[in-house]
Amino acid sequence: MAELKESIKEYDFTSISTRELAMVSFLLHENGLINDSASLIFSTGNGAYDERGHQTGKDVKFNAIAMFNQMLEETLAAGTPGFKEYTKGLIQVNQVLGALSYFVNSAQSDLFVSIEV
Template sequence: MDMRVTIPNVISQQTNAFVIKNPEKITNTFTISEESKAIDELRMWQQGQLADLKAFLKNYDMTSISTDELKQVGRRLFDSKIIDEQAFRMFISGDGASDAEGRQTNTHVKFNAIALFDEKLDDYLGFVKSRPDVARSQGIPEYIQGMVDANRAINALAYFAHSSKDDLSVEELA
């Protein structure tokens, strides 16, 4: 009796990490240099929320962060309704590395998230521009907006994480 087991032809879901072309890049079109713009970007006006966010961010460097850490940051932003589901996906996907079963790998490896998010967006916009059929597909504009929002958020976070002020209140002129 032949006891051989036939294994169906399974396509691997393995992907390599996104290769960041310019890992030293810390500024881009989404870079924020003014506190009021960072606050606007994160839609947070209450001093308590800003202080809590700043304290939380002290543990993270957006230019040297792992997928595991990006998931924590993304979860905090999503739960606070600062980012939507599309932007949250950018945070939790990290560098995109996965094994043959599609499970994320090397989630502890640090990378520059500012450069990663910027280059992922640039690459995707280039892909969509080269494929007009894709550009018209359902959900693509929302996906692109999520990528833009993730870039804006990561740059606002980088601003707050590196801000030397303890008080993040917005000063108003009378």
């Protein structure tokens, strides 16, 4: 976990490129922290494609936290049937971004959060 934390610490999720998100996705997926749906969503990044279907703008920085949150809100508002796995993936992406933002800036060396009532 310490190595993973150091690897992810270099990324700012409020200013990150699709290429960088793909690297984060790979690290998280390889460590069993995200599923295939979330990995695909991370790797899609800002969703920029050309007319041939090739990803473009892989190095353009954007706010992934805001973008994925907006995508989730729009998907939930649309209530489109058949997008259950996509919606689950977006939920996981949003949760992971929040957790990672906390994790990389904390003194903790594991991904567990202790909550006392």
